[in-house]
Amino acid sequence: MSLSRHLDTDTILSQAVDHPHRKHVHHSRSDRQLREIHDGAYSSRFATEQLPKFSIPPVGVSAHAAYQLVHDELDLDGTPSLNLASFVHTWMPEEGKKLIMENISKNFADQDEYPATMSVHTRCVSMLSTLWKAPEGGKAIGTATGGSSEAIMLGGLALKKRWQATRKAAGKSIHEPGPNIVFGANAQVALEKFARYFDVECRLVPVDESTNHVMSPERAMQYIDENTIGVMVILGSTYTGAFEDVEGMARLLDEYEAKTGQNVPIHVDAASGGFVAPFAYPKYKWAFDIPRVVSINTSGHKFGLVYAGLGWIIWRSEEMLPKELIFELHYLGSVEYSYTLNFSRSAAPIIGQFFNFLNLGFDGYRRIAQSDLRNARLLSRALERSGYFVCLSNIHKPLGTTKGITETLTDAIKGYDENDAEYYERGLPVVSFRFSDKFREEYPNVKQVWIQNLLRAKQWIVPNYALPPNEDSVDILRIVVRESMSADLVEKVVVDILQITESLMSGSTEGAMMATVTAPAVSKDNHSQLDDSHPDQQNTTTYAKTC
Template identity: 90%
Template sequence: MSLSRHLDTDTIFAQAVDHPHKKHVHNSRSNKQQREIHDGAYSSRFATEQLPKFSIPSVGVTAHAAYQLVHDELDLDGTPSLNLASFVHTWMPEEGKRLIMENISKNFADQDEYPATMSIHTRCVSMLSSLWKVPEGGKAIGTATGGSSEAIMLGGLALKKRWQAARKAAGKSIHEPGPNIVFGANAQVALEKFARYFDVECRLVPVDESTNHVMSPERAMQYIDENTIGVMVILGSTYTGAFEDVEGMARLLDEYETKTGHNVPIHVDAASGGFVAPFAYPKYKWAFDIPRVVSINTSGHKFGLVYAGLGWIIWRSEEMLPKELIFELHYLGSVEYSYTLNFSRSAAPIIGQFFNFLNLGFDGYRRIAQDDLRNARLLSRALERSGYYVCLSNIHRPLGTTKGITETLTDALKGFDEEDAEYYERGLPVVSFRFSDNFRAEYPQIKQVWIQNLLRAKQWIVPNYALPPNEDTVEILRIVVRESMSADLVEKVVVDILAITESLMSKCTFLHDSALLTGTFPDGSSESAMMAAVTGPAVSKDKSNTHSQLDDSHPDQQTTTTYAKTC
C-alpha cells in the first residue's frame, strides 16, 4: 500500500498564489475560498454548503451528490483495459462479480461467524496444493493473504525462524554475523522489503544478458553460506517474464548440502507464474515435486483472474511452518489459528477465487494461459518485424533457440505445434522490448521514454524503465498481456506504437534537414526541439494507412513503411 503525506493546504497555496499561470484562472469566489473547496461540474445542483478538500466537512452532502463528485474525479484515472503495465486482473464474469458483491461485507478473520467461507478457503488451499504437486500423503498447509507481498513476508519469516532454530540447536549464534537471503537483482520490491523489514541481509545476485536477465543458479551459489536462510527463486520476472531455474537451483543446493552439511531451502515467488506454469507448461518441473522447495506464493489477483487483492502461500508440510508463528485466537467466539500480518479482510476475493476454480477448471485456465501467450507472441513478432524494436522477452522464440538446440530439444521439436506454448521458451505473457541497435544508431536523438509518453496521450499505459542494477543503462518498454487483451487490441497497440515511432522519425528528419539549411539546430537544444516538434502538425505525408492488418500466419509480411532519414 502506498504511503501518503498530509497536505498543509494553507502553506501550499500561499506559496502558489503568485504562480505565473494562476492569473489565467478566474473565479467569482475569493482565491482563498476557491482553493479550499470542491467545485464540481454539478455542484450548484447539489450543494447546501461548500465542501473542504483536505478536511472532513462539518456537514455532509447527500449520497447522490457525494457519489457524483467522487465519480467525476475518478474519471481522471486510466482505463483498466488499456493499462498494459499491470499484472493485476481487471475483469470477471457477471456471476463472479455478483458473488463478490454479495459477500463483500464478510470479514475473513471471523471464522466462527462464517464457517462456509472458511470451508471454501480450505478447499482453495487444497486445490492449490494439488496443482503445485504436493507429494501424495503430504500435509500441506497454507493461507490466503492480501497479495503476494504479504505472502512473501510470511514465507521469509518461516525461513528465518527455521534457520534460527537450527542454529540454536547446533549451539551457534543467530546474531553474528546474522541471517542472509539470496535472490536475483531482478526481484520485485516485496522481496527486498522482507529483508529490510525483518533484519535479514539481502544478497542480490547480479543479472545480465548472459543469464537471460534473471538469476543464474551457478552465480547464486557464490552468495550462499551457512547463514543463508533460503534462496527465493522467481517464477516469472517482472522485467521480462522469464522463469528462473528452480530445478537447477535445487540440484546445486543438494550438492552444496552433501559437501557442507548446510541445508538451504527454496521459496518460489510464483506471484504470476503460479497460475501460468501449471497450465501452459504442465510438464515443467518447478513446484513441490522438487523436495527442496518448502513454500510457494502466488497472487490470485494476477493470473488467478480475481480482482485485487488476494494472494496465497502454501508450505509443503506443517513442519515447514514453525509453530511459534501460528497464533491461537479465542476472542471471536471459538478457537481460531492464524498466521497473517493483518487481521480483518474481506472474504470476497477468496470466494471469487473459488468461483474461478469451479467455473474454469484446469482446461479453462489452460485455454486462457495459451491465449495470453499466443497474443504475446503475436505482439513480439510484430514489434520485431518492424525493424524498430527488439524483444528481450523470449516467449515467442522456439524452445532451446536462445541456448542452442540440443539433441533432446531436437526430438521434442519434431512435433512442433506453433499454437502450443510448450514448444516455446517458457515465461509469462509479457513482452519487454527496446529500440533496436540499428534504430538507435540512425536516430540517436529519439528517447525511448517518448514512446511511453505519447502512448499515454492515446490512453495506453506502457511503462519505460531501466533494467536491474548491473544493466541499468538499458531501458525497456513492457506490455503485460492479460486475458482482457484480445488480438484486436494487440493490433491496435502495435499500430499506435509504430505510428508514433514513425512520427518521431519523420520529425527527426524534418529537424535535421532544417538544421542543414539554417544552421540553427545546436546540439544542446536537440531534445527540447524534438519534443516540441513531436507535438506539432505532421511534416510528412500521411502514413495512417501504412500499417496493414497483422497476420501471424505470414511471417515475412512487412507491417510498416518508413520514409525517415538519419537524424
C-alpha cells in the same frame, strides 16, 4: 514562451473565486432544507468549491451527490483495460462480480461466524496444493493473504525461524553475523522489503544478458553460506517474464548439502507464474515435486483472474511452518488459528477465487494461458519485424533458443504444435522491448521514453524503465498481456506504437514536444514528500530506493 515557469494553481484559484463580502443574498430556509432541495451532484456546494483535500468537510452532501462527485473525480484515472503496465487482473464475469458484492462485508478473520467461507478457503488451499504437486499425505498447509507481498513476508519469516531453530540446536549464534537470503537483482520489491523489515541481509545475485536477465543458479551459489536461510527463486520476472531455473537451483543446493551438510531451502515466488506454469507448461518441473521447494506464493489477483486484494502461500507440509508463528485466537467465539500479518479483511476475493476454480476448471485456465501467450507472441513478432524494436522477452522464440541449437533440435521442435506454448521458451505473457541498435544509430536524438509518453496521450499505459542493477543503462518498454487484451487490441497498440515511432523518426518537432509535455508528473504535497537527501538514497545497491 517559457514552459518551465512554475505556477501555484492553488493560489491562483483562491484568488479567482467570488469574494465572500460580495454575497448579499440571504436564504430564509435552513441549511438542511437547502441540502434536501438541492441534492443534485452539480448543484451542491462542491460544484463551486474544491473537494476537500486535507480535512473532513464540516457539512456533507447527499449520497447521490457524493457518488457523482467522486465518480467524476476518478474519470481522470487511466482505463484499467488499457493499463498494459500491470499484472493485476481487471475483469470478471457478472456472476463473479455478483458473488463478490454479496460477500463484500464478510470478515475473513471471523472464522466462527462464517464457517462456509472458511470451508471455501480450505478448499482453495487444497486445490492449489494439488495443482502445485504437494506430496500426497504430506499435509500441505497454507493461507490466503492480501497479496503476494504479504505472502512473501510470511514465507521469509518461516525460513528465518527454521534457520534460527537449526542454529540454536547446533549451539551456534543467530546474531553474528546474522541471517542472509539470496535472490536475483531482478526480484520484485516485496522480496527486498522482507529482508529490510525483518533484519535479514539481502544478497542480490547480479543478472545480465548472459543469464537471460534472471538469476543464474551457478552464480547464486557464490552468495550462499551457513547463514543463508533460503534462496527465493522467481517464477516469472517482472522485467522480462522469464522463469528462473528452480530445478537447476535445487540440484546445486543438493550438491552443496552433500558437501557441507548445510540444508538451504527454496521458496518459489510464483506471484504471476503460479497460475501460468501449471496450465501452459504442465510438463515443466518447478513446484513441490522438487523436494527442496518448501513454500510457494502466488497472486490470485494476477493470473488467478480475481480482482485486486488476494494472494496465497502454501507450505509443502506442516513441518515447514514453525508452530511459534501460528497464533491461537479465542476472542471471536471459538478457537481459531492464524498466520497472517493482517487481521480483518474481506472474504470476497477468496470467494471470487473459488468461483473461478469452479467456473474455469483446469481446461479454462489452460485456454486463457495459451491465449495470453499466443497474443504476446503476436505482439513480439510484430514489434521485431518492424525493425525498430528488439524484444528482451523470449516467449516467442522456439524452446532452447537461449540454450543452444542442439537442445532446440532435440527438445523443442519434435512433438509440439506451434500453437502450443510448450513449443516456445517458457515465461509469462510479457513483452519487454527496446529500440534496436540499428534504430539507435540512425535516430540517436529519439528518446525511448517518448514512446511511453505519447502512448499515454492515446490512453495506453506502457512503462519505460531501466533493467536491474548491473545492466541499468538499458531501458525497456514492457507490456503485460492479460486475458482482457484481445488480438484486436494487440493490433491497435502495435499500430499506435509504430505510428508514434515513425512520427518521431520524421523529425516531427510537434511529436517531440508532445512527448515532453505529456510526461507524467509526480505529485508532491505536504503529506507525501520524498526526501531526496536521505543518506541511503544514493548508496542502495538495488532499484528499490529508500524514501
